[in-house]
Amino acid sequence: MSKVIERNLVVGLDIGTSKISVAVGEIGLDYALPAASHKSQMLWFKQQVVLAQKYKLPLVIHCRKAHDQLASTLRKLSFTQGGFIHGFSGSQVQADVYLKLGFVLGLSGALTYDRAKALHKLVAYLPDDAYVLETDSPDMRPSFARHAINTPLNIPRIVEYIAQLKGQTAETIIKNSSQNYHRIILKSADRF
Numbered sequence: 634m635s636k637v638i639e640r641n642l643v644v645g646l647d648i649g650t651s652k653i654s655v656a657v658g659e660i661g662l663d664y665a666l667p668a669a670s671h672k673s674q675m676l677w678f679k680q681q682v683v684l685a686q687k688y689k690l691p692l693v694i695h696c697r698k699a700h701d702q703l704a705s706t707l708r709k710l711s712f713t714q715g716g717f718i719h720g721f722s723g724s725q726v727q728a729d730v731y732l733k734l735g736f737v738l739g740l741s742g743a744l745t746y747d748r749a750k751a752l753h754k755l756v757a758y759l760p761d762d763a764y765v766l767e768t769d770s771p772d773m774r775p776s777f778a779r780h781a782i783n784t785p786l787n788i789p790r791i792v793e794y795i796a797q798l799k800g801q802t803a804e805t806i807i808k809n810s811s812q813n814y815h816r817i818i819l820k821s822a823d824r825f
């Protein structure tokens with residue numbers, strides 16, 4: 634990576650110079666966007682991952698239609714800091730790959746729709762240390778607020794869905810999410 638690109642990324646991502654950065658993100662690959670952008674998305678993603686590894690920071694990842702490419706890039710770059718895959722709705726196989734790489738999966742309003750059968754199965758399958766709660770506010774509106782602006786106030790109702798799918802209490806879901814969040818964020822905060 635050239636020194637100029639690295640310096641711009643460090644400033645843009647607010648890492649290195651800042652003592653309060655605890656993660657790099659949201660970064661990622663969105664292959665639902667026109668194919669012409671994929672090559673440059675990958676180019677920038679790789680450089681951001683290299684920087685996160687250098688500064689020992691976890692990632693907050695956005696990914697659409699590129700889970701396999703993204704996971705293999707993390708592996709090729711020997712990325713070991715883990716992080717969050719936000720708004721995850723991939724397959725069980727893809728989930729396992731991320732979990733092995735030290736990531737946890739963001740569960741959001743998407744799972745509140747009756748038609749989201751695959752996601753319901755995935756939520757039921759996920760171990761306790763595999764997920765965090767998220768809103769992606771103002772996007773990813775849950776079924777019960779599909780015409781409103783999505784806000785974190787919807788999380789308790791999303792928790793009820795997860796609790797039912799997993800046959801656990803809402804308190805357990807909340808406790809697991811908090812522990813998983815802190816496991817990843819505090820690991821990077823340990824640097825200071």
Ligand SMILES: [Zn+2]
Pocket residue numbers: 659695696719
């Ligand atoms: Zn996103």
